[in-house]
Amino acid sequence: MSGRRYAADELMGLDPADQRPLLARYDLGRAAQSLSRESIASRRSGGLWRWHELLPVRSWESVVYLGEGDTPLQPASRLASWLGLARLNVKRDSLNPTGSFKARGMAVAVSRAVELGARRLVAPSAGNAGGALAAYAAAAGVDATVVMPADAPMANQAEVLATGAELILLEGLISDCGRLARLIAEETGAFDLSTLKEPYRVEGKKTMGFELAEQLDWKLPDAIVYPTGGGTGIVGMWKAFEELEAIGLIGAERPRMYCVQADGCAPLVRAFREGARFAEPWANASTAASGLRVPSAVGDFLILDALRESGGSAVAVAESDLAGMQGRLGALGLGYVSLETAAAAAGLRVLVESGLVSRDETVVLFDTGAGFKSEAITLPSPPRIPNDEEVWRQKVLPGLMPPGGGSKRSTARPSG
Numbered sequence: 001m002s003g004r005r006y007a008a009d010e011l012m013g014l015d016p017a018d019q020r021p022l023l024a025r026y027d028l029g030r031a032a033q034s035l036s037r038e039s040i041a042s043r044r045s046g047g048l049w050r051w052h053e054l055l056p057v058r059s060w061e062s063v064v065y066l067g068e069g070d071t072p073l074q075p076a077s078r079l080a081s082w083l084g085l086a087r088l089n090v091k092r093d094s095l096n097p098t099g100s101f102k103a104r105g106m107a108v109a110v111s112r113a114v115e116l117g118a119r120r121l122v123a124p125s126a127g128n129a130g131g132a133l134a135a136y137a138a139a140a141g142v143d144a145t146v147v148m149p150a151d152a153p154m155a156n157q158a159e160v161l162a163t164g165a166e167l168i169l170l171e172g173l174i175s176d177c178g179r180l181a182r183l184i185a186e187e188t189g190a191f192d193l194s195t196l197k198e199p200y201r202v203e204g205k206k207t208m209g210f211e212l213a214e215q216l217d218w219k220l221p222d223a224i225v226y227p228t229g230g231g232t233g234i235v236g237m238w239k240a241f242e243e244l245e246a247i248g249l250i251g252a253e254r255p256r257m258y259c260v261q262a263d264g265c266a267p268l269v270r271a272f273r274e275g276a277r278f279a280e281p282w283a284n285a286s287t288a289a290s291g292l293r294v295p296s297a298v299g300d301f302l303i304l305d306a307l308r309e310s311g312g313s314a315v316a317v318a319e320s321d322l323a324g325m326q327g328r329l330g331a332l333g334l335g336y337v338s339l340e341t342a343a344a345a346a347g348l349r350v351l352v353e354s355g356l357v358s359r360d361e362t363v364v365l366f367d368t369g370a371g372f373k374s375e376a377i378t379l380p381s382p383p384r385i386p387n388d389e390e391v392w393r394q395k396v397l398p399g400l401m402p403p404g405g406g407s408k409r410s411t412a413r414p415s416g
């Protein structure tokens with residue numbers, strides 16, 4: 001925002017001039033010499049690192065690769081017809097190595113921070129970013145400290161501990177964790193990898209935008225629907241499209257970007273509606289979708305700018321819809337998705353019903369995380385049965401018989 005430029009080869013946090021995010025700039029003319037539709041198609045392995053010309057890591061030896069990126073873009077025909085859409089694709093970022101899209105940002109940010117000399121890393125996290133930081137720090141052989149709200153999902157706590165990182169559980173929100181992470185960085189010399197407080201996590205996330213363009217044969221969709229907390233997914237993809245256009249891989253068309261939040265924590269939705277450039281912090285933030293429990297985002301103006309420039313919008317979904325939508329997506333064949341993904345799908349439903357997204361448009365819905373990583377919500381509890389075949393025959397089989405009665409197989413018991 002200050003417009004100042006800084007050398008790329010030193011560790012940087014926020015812009016010292018105005019304490020706002022710094023964004024990486026590339027020699028795009030040089031990138032265009034080797035990055036073409038054909039060259040990218042010929043790179044069959046390497047995940048998001050296939051786009052190395054537009055990533056900040058200088059040497060291949062510094063790359064910490066666990067398989068991140070190149071996630072499938074899948075047509076979701078049953079969900080599409082339930083929503084009344086003709087062309088819906090789901091970007092399966094839950095298939096990343098740590099079970100969420102956060103792997104992309106941490107892969108790039110950890111690789112670059114270590115390349116620039118960092119040996120101790122720290123970050124606040126709603127859950128998934130902490131797990132990803134821990135995994136990539138371990139792979140890079142450096143120390144990591146993760147500060148999570150004490151009510152962060154157990155799966156996220158476990159993955160941090162399993163990699164040998166330090167886990168601090170704080171009785172507060174992610175913004176409070178951010179304050180502690182900053183203090184740890186200032187006092188111990190650890191490098192702070194908080195969302196958008198250093199320039200490279202967003203670089204990893206922008207690869208979602210590159211992949212979408214490639215997967216849709218270089219024609220971006222009409223609308224992208226994304227569950228949003230700190231907002232680096234939206235900011236990253238918007239930056240990706242600008243870079244792809246600058247090197248001639250796509251034209252000037254852009255998708256409408258829609259951010260989805262939960263009604264218990266929707267600072268961006270409120271700011272969007274009020275026409276504000278910055279979002280006021282949300283008081284008493286609460287939602288079971290822990291990744292969306294972000295009362296204020298340091299990159300708020302970048303997210304809001306992208307939504308507005310794209311002609312998109314921001315929608316809040318009812319907390320009470322999340323669990324039902326998670327089950328609905330599972331039943332419609334998407335597998336066990338996170339509550340954040342469920343929020344995005346509920347947001348898409350609102351957008352279709354309100355006419356903001358029309359039925360014949362090409363839409364991409366982001367599945368940002370696996371259900372295993374969200375805190376389990378209350379599901380109907382299945383009956384427990386004893387280990388006794390007699391009981392199985394009397395109590396279990398009758399409920400599983402196909403309509404119309406008898407089984408096709410013999411009911412005779414095997415002899416002997």
Ligand SMILES: Cc1ncc(COP(=O)(O)O)c(C=O)c1O
Nearest residue numbers: 128229230231232291340368369
């Ligand atoms: C599964 C999942 N989806 C979405 C988000 C929101 O992402 P962002 O903070 O980049 O907006 C998070 C953040 O933790 C997340 O874990």
